[in-house]
Structure formats: C-alpha cells, structure tokens
Amino acid sequence: MTDRRPGHVLLGINVLVLGYLPAAWQSPLLKKDSFVDPGYWAEIGRTAERGTLDAIFLADGPLLTDPAYDANPVRLEPTVNWGQVAAVTEHVGLVATASTTFNDPFELAERLLSWDNLTGGRAAWNLVTTRGAAAARNFGLPDVPLREDRYERASEFVDVVRALWASAATGDEVRHHGEFFDVEGRLRVPPSRQGHPVLFQAGGSPKGRALAGRVAEGVFAAELTKDQAIEHYRLVKRLARDNGRSPDEVKILPGLLLSLGSTEDEARRRSDELHDAGPASYSLQWLSQAIGYDASKLELDEPFPEDVLAAPSDPQTFQGSLGFRESIVAQIRRTKPTVREYLKQTRYTGSGHAGFVGTPEQLADHIEDWFHSGAIDGFNLQPDVLVDGLPVIADELVPILRKRGLYRHEYETDTLRGHLLAGSPTPSPETL
C-alpha cells in the first residue's frame, strides 16, 4: 500500500488549552491568565484559519483536577469557548467534546444545534462517556464509578440527539421511550448550513469503536505505531461499512504530540527545555503509578534498588498494568539508569499518543508516510506550546504539504462536514 494516494490529508489541532506540556504556561508570550483570555482564544482560531486547517478540537470533562502546575485541567465550556472563536473566524471547523453521561440529551441537542447554526455549519460534537467518581460527585451521584453501561447510554443518547436534530428540519415530534430516556418533543432551532453538527468519537476501546462505526464521522485516536494505526484504521472503516455506511463517511485522525524546530537539534532542545521546566512531581507520579512504588522516596542519583524492581510493593492494591510494569523493569535492568536518568529518558511516555520531535520538513515526511500507508486520513496535531507552535504549523508545515500536493491552498468547502468529506477517500476499500 505504498501507491500514491489521491486527495489531501485532513489537519486538526488538539487545543490542549496552552499546549500539551505542563510548562506551556511559562512561555514569555503568555500572561498568567491567557487560558481564560478571549484574545488568546481568538488568536488560536485566527492562526488555525490562516493555515486553512480543517478543525480545532477541545477536550472536555465536567470536573477539575489540580491546576497547580499546569493549565491543562482548566476547562472553559467548549460550546461557549468555540462559540466565541466562531464569531471571529469564518472557515475553520470547531469540535467540542461533551459527555453523554453528564448531560440531558434534549438540552445538549438544542445547544449543539444552536451553536452549529451560529457558526454557519462549522460545529462538531465529540461524544465521550466520561469515567470517574470526581465527575459523578458533581452530579449528585455516589462516590463510586458509574455502572459499566456508559456505552449503552451513549448509544441511546446519540440516537435521541440525532432524532431531535432531524425534528428541527422536519418539524415532526420525536417520540422516544427507551431504557434511559423518554423524550416527546421537537427542536425549534433552525437547521444549520450543514444541517446539524458533525459527530466525532474519541478513543479506541471496542465499545467506543463500535459506536464510532455506527455514527461517527470523525474519530480521534491514540496510535503509537504505524502498523497498529493501519489495523485500527481499517477496523473502524470496516465497522462503518458493516453499518451500511461508506468507509469515506468516517475520517480517522490520530493525535500527534509535537515539538518543532528549524533544525532537528533545535526541536530537541526545545522539547528538553520544556520538559525540564515542567514539574518534576509529574514524572514521579507517573513512575509511581507505573511501578506501584512511591517514587518520591527514591534517591534520584542512585540506581533503582532491587527490592523496588522485584515486585509491586502491594500487588493487591496495584492499579497499573502488570505487563507494562514488567516491560519497564526489564528496560531498567538492561540499561541500569539512575532514577533521574530514567525519568529524563521516559518522561510523559504514559499518554499513549505518539510523539514527534523535528523540523516541519520531517513532520511533512511523517504525515506523508502515514497517509500513503493508509494509516490515517489526517492528524490531530498537539503542539507542545500553542502560542508559538501553532504558527509554525500554519506558516511552515502547511506550505510544505501544499507544495507536495498533500494539502489544499484555500478553503474549498464552507462547512466542517464539507471539509471532512473533501479529504482523501479510503485507500483500497475493497480489501477492508
């Protein structure tokens, strides 16, 4: 599958508030409260649009984790946040994450369609099921995770939302009586230029993929290797076809963590400096979880003590993956690093997303390779720091991709659904 694939890639930006690295807020280009500043958000939208990017994406969850050292936990409400950005842009697609667990389907359907209408048909809903007790406690639910029927609820939820969106066009009442929801009514919000919002799904669990195959028009995935990405790409496309859809109706965009520089050295330096500026406690927390031992008790400049490597201190309460722990221990035994050396080598490898450090030219090579290999329809790029990382994408990466015929020169479609459908068709659909 190394034939040249016709058409162009899709490019989205995962706007992880200020950037995916915790030290992003320390950029001299930012104010201490940039993450709630309308000027900051307007600039993100305008820069993405300057690069004729397809979409900008906001993750979400109805809970707060500790923002002491990092702006990533901050969550302006996505429909409001992207509603403001829509007002200062014209073309770029806007993807808002919202939970099927902690919303009412009528309220969310009405709000999403209103927002889509006001953006001129540039909106998408990234549906997620939201795990965890911290969110549940904000909704009067007990201090335990919800039953594992999140996806049954999500599936019914999305059916109600889609029926309500259809009612906005037809004026017909929805009469839904299901396991989770009873809704009799219709939306009085006029359809948007693209009819109704695009649907995205994030994640790669079997239940998540099944739902994506049935309803999603875009999938955000986390892929570490090209081979695995190809397998998952074909799996989701196959699921779409099994649901009577064209595989081209669902676009696959894995995340890609980025540190870019004008030379490879410069990119590496940038990445190192940003990592060094981040809170050491994060790496220690990650390592503690991964090995089941409080890593803050270790001497940073000594090798790992054998008793720590031997077994999790308490196998009963160990929450991590035993397989993952084994591979970490094997690596430590092989290379015998000090704790500090090990943390520096492996920082942030826990996120599951692939990382890329290099020049825009090298990134274009990477995108081209994965695109022609049939591993992606596009990437959801996650810059280390957006304020100076996003302009490099818009002004340097995009022109390279254009020269190679991999990206369009102007916006040629005027809705988000239009942008997505204009992407390259699925390669060799007959062999899925």
Next chain:
Amino acid sequence: MPTPYLALALAGPHLLELTGDPALLARWDDLPVAFTVLGIDRIDASSPAATTLDASSVGAALAGRTARGRFLVAASPQRDHPYNLARRVASLGHLSGGRSGVLLGTADAYAPPGPEGAEAWGGAGLGVGAPLTEATAHDAGRAVRKLEQTWPYDAIVGDRAAKILVQSGRIVHADHEGAYSIAGPLNAPEPATGASVVGWLASASTVGPAAAPDPVFDLVLGPDGPVAVVPLGDELPDGVDGIVLRPSADQSVAELLDTATRLLADGLRPVEPGGPLRAALGLAAAAPLPSTSRAAFPVPQPQQSL
C-alpha cells in the same frame, strides 16, 4: 425615585434576527441600555415560538462579535444541571469581559417535561432529579453562584520561579447540598470581574404565593418587581428601578431598538454600554464563600527540575 434605566428582552425569533443581521447587532452593541435578556420566552411561561436558539450559544456569539452590549442568558433547571450551567456562565463571564450573567426561571417552555416528581434534571436519566418548583430553581441559582466562587481568580499567580501556575490550595469544594448535591470545584476560575450576575425572573403565572426571592439573586425581574418587564408598546409603570422592554414574537428587534432609542431620548436613564454588568447595575460584589470551605487540593510546593 431616580429615573429608571432601560433594558431589553428578546424572545426566540429575536435571537435569530439579531444574530443574523450585522447592522442590527452593531446598533444593539451601541445602545445605552443596562442589559438584554436572551431568550426570556423560554422562562416566562409563554408558549414556545416557532423558532429559537439556546441562550448561552447566543451569548458566546455576542461575546465574540460585539464589544459593549451586556446580556443575561435565560436558563431553567428543567433539563439543565447547575454544574453544566455554571460552567457556561463562568465561561461567558471570561470571554465577554464580564458583560454577561444568567437569568433563572422555573420551567423551560421549549423543553419536554421530565419524569413526574423529578422534572428538574430527571430527564437526564441518571436516577436523580428534583421537582420543578421555584424552590428548585432558587437552589440552582445558589449552586451556580457557589460553584463560580470555588476557584478565586486571584489564585492564578503564574509564579515562574516556583513553577506554580495556580495557588490551588485556595480552590475549595462547593459541597452544595439542597435540591442538588454538588461537590465541585468548578473547572474554571471565577471571572476577573467577579462572580457573574445571577438574576431571577418572577413569573406572573405562579399559582399560590411565590417563594421569596433568594438573597443569592442580584436582580429580580418580574411583573411587580423593582425591575418591571413591560410588553413593547404598553404604558411604562412608575416607581421602578428599571424597565425591561419585551417585544412579542411578531414584533421585530428593529422595532424594539427604535422604541428603546426614543424612550432614552425621552428621558429614561441611559447606562453607558461597555464594561461589566455588575458595575453597570451598581451591584456590590457577591458575598464570598465561607472561610471554612473544604480545600480541594493540597497547597502547591515550589517545583525543581529533574
């Protein structure tokens, strides 16, 4: 009695008219009225109009497209939850520079009813919910206010030497217990301009004695309130603090703005556009959360590099 100020209220079709016409929007942005209620017909016991938009979505568009106009988004606890609502209210506060607030009413005219006895939020199918009463709506107002205050704005310090962005030890749980049980904290800070204005729309159609407005409300609108909602074209009442002009669904925003311009020329008190809603209404800062509130996070420690 000082001369009353003027405010406006828009029903569903007006929201589409205003946001669909840049010239009208520019006129609205310049008008010296105190505020505009977005989607009042959702919560004033009207029948639903043929068309509408969600009020917070309209608020977000106004935050980006205009610079000076102030607004209250209409909301009801029927299918909304205070945690979700508080997030949108706080986000609007940040992105509009404090020009926004929320106006609560009891029922949502555009939404189907929820399950009996749990009509408020029960439709979300999570096995929780409350009766759809004024008391529930008041509790939603209290919860929204508290949630917005869980993360004080000035806890954002951006201390590069210590590598501390937020003094998160100052963020507290809401621990709200009423019609709703909500742990908090909210996942965004309080707006720099302070807690958003939370208003209450007293309904003319309440059966029996209306609950006394909760002290959390900065502003009470209603037929007999100090801020009177008056149908466009009707005689203006005497002895009120403010007048909210409310066109019917078949009157246009253009007509409303024409009348407002004339009334201001005839002597209603102008309120210069621009700046936070709280300041424009001369409202005191919201009372802070009790100092005994439960901390949500440990006190952050200065960080070293590896």
